[in-house]
Amino acid sequence: MFMESVTTESGSWLSTTPAAKPMTHNKEYYFLPYWDNKPCMHIRSVWPDLRRRMYNSNIIAKVVDKFDDGLQDVNSLWEVESPNTETRLKQVLEELYNGCGKYVTITQTSLTGPGTGKTKLDKEHIKLCLREIEFIGSSARTLRALVTRSSFKERYKTAQSYLTKLKFLTEDPQHALPDIFLWLISGGKRQAYQRIPARDIIYSVVEEERGKDCGKIRTMFLKFPSKKGAKHSGWTIPCELRIFLWLGTLKHKKYFINGIPKGYEETNEFKNAERPRAMPPSVIHYVEKHVFQLRAHIYQARSIIGSDSSGLSDPFATVVAGEFSKTTQVIDETLSPTWDELLVFEEILLYGAADEIKHDPISIIIEIFDQDRVGKSEFIGRALAKPRVKLRGEQYARPKFPPMLEWFEITRGADKAGELLAAFELLEIPSDQDEELPPIPAPKEIPVFKDTDLRHFHAPILPVPRGIRPTLARYRIEVLFWGLRDLKRIHMMTVDKPRVDVECAGQILSSSIIQNAKKNPNFSNPVKFFEIDLPEQELYRPPLTIRCVDCRSWGLFTLVGTHMINSIHKYTYISPSAKEKELRKNSPQKTLVVDNWSVGFYGQNQNFDPNNTSMRTPLLPKETSGGGYGTQKNQQMMLRGGSSPPTIRKRKMSLEEEDDEEEESKDWWTKYYASVERMCEESKEDVIKAFKGNTLDPHGNKDEETSPSIVSEKSPSTGETKKKFNFKTAVNATRFATRISPKGPRKVPVEKKKKKVATFKIFKTELEHQIEFNEFKDWLDTFPLYRGKKTEDDSEDESRIVGYFKGAIKVYKWPLPKDVRETRDLTNGFFQGIPSNEPIRVLVRVYIVKANDLHPQDLNGKADPYIVLQLGSKKISDKDNYVSKTLNPVFGKCFEIEATFPQDSMLTVQIYDWDLLGSDDMVGETKIDLENRFYSKHRATCGFPSKYEESGHNAWRDPLKPTQILAKLCKDAKMDPPVYGKGQIKVCRQVFTVQVEDYENGNLKNMDEQLALNVLNYFHHLPDIGCPLVPEHVETRPLYNPDKPGIEQGKLELWVDMFPKDMPLPVSPVDISPRKPTSYELRVIIWNTDEVVLEDDAFFTGEKMSDIYVKGWLKGQEDCQSTDIHYRSLTGEGNFNWRFVFPFEYLVAEQKIVITKKESMFSWDETESKIPARLELQVWDADHFSADDFLGKIKQKSTRSI
Structure with missing residues (x-):
């Protein structure tokens, strides 16, 4: 009964306000009419002086809050792919460094002050915080220097780990002052409460030690007690409280009046505030008041939660300002409603000084509901906003007025429920007749039909004024409707005739209907577009909604799933102007150094003649070489007693015989181990570069003792400038080399240098996650379709996926500007020259090399792994060839599968653990979208090696020769075919050259093929049509178990080749079977x-x-x-x-x-x-x-x- 009933005792302490009867304007929201008399409560009590614990937590908490806000800004920039993301992360880390330094300074000077730690645990906790925060500060300064575009993800995760450590240090292991409870009492019983930590309102003369809510007006939302809270929805707010809180010692009591808004009557209690024993006032009477008009510009919302079983909502918004509330119209069946409505609140009375009202205005609450035809409306989420205040006598002019629309986050509990685009302005009503408020726009004309539901019409509906609403421009949204994949049953029935609708700002573009999704899930008419007016400002652009419906009998439509695109910025096409094209065309081209051949650009040479020897002068010196495939240079052998041509020839013949014998012993694993060694060397070079540029001491300064410097030397024979690493001392050089290289120096014989082995690229992650390939989304993108209500659990949201829509979206201005029309013809749409989406048969070869660090499955800490492949309805199990008792199996297997796109588009590679008794357990799996790779312009069907060879361990695998592939790429891009000369080739106004001396001993036979292959390997340097093409490679894919989401179960090294069945048959598969000892x-x-x-x-x-x-x-x-x-x-x-x-x-x-x-x-x-x-x-x-x-x-x- 003590917790339910409350008795008010009269005494020297005042802990309750006088009882008041609630009032209402619409019988939905009630308020207490305190008006100009604000009740004041106060409590005095005696406690141990444990302020130092709260002070320490407050200093760290302020560092944490600022760092957390900075990381959220970085994440927002990362999501929209802003170029300023790395710069912002560096700024956040610098702010963290400064904040940690300020904490150390304040704490070290406060160790002898009042409230110093009373217990040994206090002292040890302060030492721990000092040590950890000092380390985090120095680490943040060092991490700041290491932030680059390529390493951004790793640096961002490291920064998040710093935030986790700081949050842990914020909470003190011991209690200080007890928390403060605010109760809403009705009929002598407790109805709702709010719990406030004492450290949030504790006062200190040091700003950093003061609580974040001390001496400030705050808006708090009360909540039901546990028993009553079970009866209500967890998101219902019983009361909004606007309150001023202050907690401090009697010595500091005189400071509590500093934060109270001015405009009140100064009574004796205020005049005697400096006296420790004087009582605070019980009522603060305000004599200064102002009348305002609130204008709520509610434009639109995006990504709100679907509350209906269909996954959509019928949303409307209610705006609550003080004691008043108003509601917008209802938008049916959408997740991105556009209200475009102005709500006007007349005569809002606020008390206090005008400047303080402007500095800290009232909070505006916007609640979003879903209208249900039966029962009460369902709560979707809530947003908080602060209005822009205009006082009497101020000009209503730029840049402050009219206010700009802003995105406000909609939350439901702790979860994000969407975003609201709105603006709020609080205009003081003038007393002088000469001054008037800005005009209100004329009401909108809304057509009313017979079946129109008039229950939620609040005429008149005012639109958002022209100066506030976004400026619109004509855009064309072009959609490539490719197909649907993995559609699940809806209401126990299969989806047979699906259709996809794309909605943006109320306009809908519908695809053609797939007549039989099981037979062919692709659309027959793939490219469609529509024109729409969109805001010029990227911030205001509405989201884009993708809906899939099933067209059933009798004209019925059943919603399958939806997908929401919050920002269409990444799908907006911005064509470079003709001037930029001309500048790029006339700019000198850089000379490139390739792995195998000396290749250069002659520039814009339009008068190329293959027979003109003067034009065949190589741009690069003969000595230039790379590290991908070593060229065997013709070196002059000097004998001890002199040199003679016959001796050299005999020695050369013997070396060639040795090379032939060595070539016969090479296999694919020779290339693999050479590639691994090359990858290790590249990693060493990356470490050297990072060490050279970013070796910092804890204060962020470069360490000159250990940092290698670069010294430029000019070669006397070629005039080339070469860069070499130089160390300050020999000792440091030795230490650095020892730390970088795991192997010692190799001795190379003087008479003969070992011929280098061909290598390929080993990707440490999935092929589609490489930056240059952009997940193979150049033609096709995959959009998951969701159905049902959004939950708080991400793993449960994964179960909401009912299928995938494959397609592409492009947004561009229409009509095109004149300079853009000169550079690219988009009259017939952006998706010109796309391949046919008719079913096509493909031969798929999956090469499984090895697995690393598999998760143990047996009691002995090992596993018996084997491979299982699934592609559509086909399944291949290699159970008979399991590898016994190992976590790093070498499979060396090649599997051939005939697939038909689009039915067999997703390849699943699974690793199972063989068990003698019982069923086999799945270790992990990885999924590869073969269709996106097959149709990508990066040509991920078969990787290009560095050198063309017709036989041997480096034999060409593709059924088309390099010359045929290059000619096809030029034809598809509507460019002139390549022109071949002796040792050179002209493609797209660029001329590639290669040393003729490199083709001695019979290599002239395949010169054109090697020239074409060189161009393909450097295809991304070609103007207009250039893009990176997939090289010969092995990709490393992580394995995941669906029963343990997010936990990596090992890695798998593999690659996939695909060959269309309507093309010439490829050569035999590459033999990658493990070497026999x-x-x-x-x-x-x-x-x-x-x-x-x-x-x-x-x-x-x-x-x-x-x-x-x-x-x-x-x-x-x-x-x-x-x-x-x-x-x-x-x-x-x-x-x-x-x-x-x-x-x-x-x-x-x-x-x-x-x-x-x-x-x-x-x-x-x-x-x-x-x-x-x-x-x-x-x-x-x-x-x-x-x-x-x-x-x-x-x-x-x-x-x-x-």
Whole structure:
């Protein structure tokens, strides 16, 4: 009963306000008529002085709030792909550094002040906060220097980890002052409450230590107690309270009047506020008041929550300002309503000084509801806003007035429920007849039909004025309706005849109806467009809604799912002007250095003649080379006694024979390991660059001792400027090289340099996530379709997906400006030259190389993985070839599947764990959208190698030759075909050249093919039509288990080739089967030992002696072999002449010994493991009655003997 009933006791402390009867204007929202007499409550109590705990938390909390707001700004810029994202993150990190430094300064000077920690835990907690925040500050300064466009995601995650640590430090482990409770009392019972932490309103003379709500007018929303709250919706607000709070010691009592809004009558209580024992006033009487007119410009909302079973809503908005409220019209069945309505509130009376009302105006509450035909309207969300205040005598002119529309976040509880585009202005009503308020626009004319529902019509409906509403321009929205994928059943019925509607600002563009979605889920008429007036300002542009409906019998339509696009900025096409094109055309082209050939641009040479030798002068010197595929240079061999041509020729012939033998031994794994080594070298270079530019001390300064500098040197023979790394000292250079390189320096023979091996690109992530390929969304984008009510759980929202819409959207101004029309013809639409979306048969080859770091599935901490492929209705299981007991299996498998697009568009690669008993468990899976890759302009069907070869381990895989592919690309882009000359090629007004000397010894045969391949590898440098083409590669894809969302279960290395069946058949698949180990035999001869430690004592003479024998092994203790015993060695010398023979299986490329054995007698099959090839020899002293004594050992790499 104590919590329910309240009794008011008269005394010196006043803790309740006088009872008042609520009043209302519309019987929906009630208010208490306090008018000009504001009740005041006060409580005095005695507590231990634990202010320092609250002060410490407040300083950290203010740093956290500022840092959190900054990260939210960065996230917003990232979502719209702003170029200022990295700059803003750097600014946020710099602000964090300054905030941490301010905390350290204040805390260190306050350690001896009042309220210092009373307990040991207080002191240790302060030390912890100082240490952690100082470290976070220095780390933030260092992280700021490392922020780049390529590493933005990693740096942003690191910054978020700093925020998590700071939030943890904000909460003090011990209690300070108790929290303050505000109760709404009616009929002597408690109805609603709000709990306020004491540290939020504690007063301190230091601004950083003061509570965030201390001495300020705040709007608070009360909530129901737990028992009553269960009866009401969790989002219902029982009361809005506008309140002033202050908490402090009696010594600081005189400061509480500083925050109270001026305009009140100064009574004796205010005059005696400095006296500690004087009582605060019970009522504050305001004598200054002002009358305002509130104009609420409600334009539109976007991305609101769907409250109906169809996934849509019938929203209307209610604006609450003080004691008044007004409602907008209802917009039926939409998630992005456009009200375009002005709500006018007359004669809003506010008390206080005019300047303080302008500085801190009342809060405007906007509640969004969904109108239901039966029952009460359903709450969608709530937004808070502050109006722009205009006082009497101020000019209603730019830049302050009229106010600009702003986006306000709509929330429902802790979740985001959408955004509201609106503006609010509070205009003081003038007393002078000469001054007038800005005019109100004329009401809108709304047509009324027979079936129009008039219940929510509030005539007249005023539109948003012209100066506030966005300025509109004509745009064309062009939509590529490609098809629908993975449609689920709706109401237990399949979706047979779907249609897609695209809505923007009330206009709808409908696709054609798919007659049989199961047979062909693509649209027959893919490209459509409509023209619409959109705001010029990007901020005001409405969202775009994609709806999919099923056209059923009798003209019925059933909603399948919807997708909301909040910002159409990423789909807006901005064509460069003709002047920019001309500038780019006339600008000099940069000379490029390619991996294999010396390729350059001659510039805008329109008079190219293949037979003119003067035009075949290479732009690059012969010495220029890259690291992708090493060219074998013709070096002059100098003999000791001189040089003679016949000797050189014989030596050259022998080197060529050796190269032929070496070429025969190469396979695909040779390329793989060479590519891995190349990737490691590139990683070292990246580390060097980052270390060179961003080596900072904790204060953000560069460390000159360890940073390598760049020294430019000019070559005397070529005149080229070369850049070399230079270190300050030899010691630092040694340390740096040791830290970067895991291997020692390699010795290269003087007579012969080893020919480099062809390599390919190894991507550390998925191919579609590479920046240059943009997820292969150049033609097609995938939009998930949602159905049902949005929930608070993201995993449950994933279950709301009922299918996917594949298509593309382009938004551009219409009609086009004159300079744009000269550069590109968009009369027939943006999607010109798109491929046909008719069903096409494709041969898909999936190469599974290996898996890394799989999640253990068995009790022994390992797994027995095997591969399962799913493509449409086809499923391939490689269960019989599972790899036993390993977490890093090497599969080396190629699977061929015949697919038909669009039915078989999503490839699922799964890794299962084989179990002897019971069902097999899925380790993880990855999904690849083959259709997007197949139709992409990046040509992700078959990657391009760096060099063209017709046979061998680097043989060409594509059925089309490079010359055919290049000719086709030029034809599709409506460009002239390439023109070939001797050692050069002209494409798109650019001329590529290559050294003729590189084609000696029969290489002239495929010169045109290599020239075309060079152009394809650098296709993105071509003007107008250029774009990055997918190189030969292996991609690394993470594996995820649907039962454990978001947790990576390992990585899979693979690549996919696709070949249309209507084209020539490709060559045989590449053999990537794992290398089989070669049988070797290691023979070790033990001749003698010397200076062996003497461990035993002779029984009769007492002399030192040892019974020496040697044992050794290569694979392990089970492979141990021993010599005989050399008894009673008095000098440490032992003679044996003994031979050990160790047979083993060896992989030369990996330099590992392969051991295959059963782990135990109960094991079902053998386990393969790889260990380094190391021979271990040990010297022992044999004893008769006790254990043998260990004397010494030696380890030696056996690879030196192979």
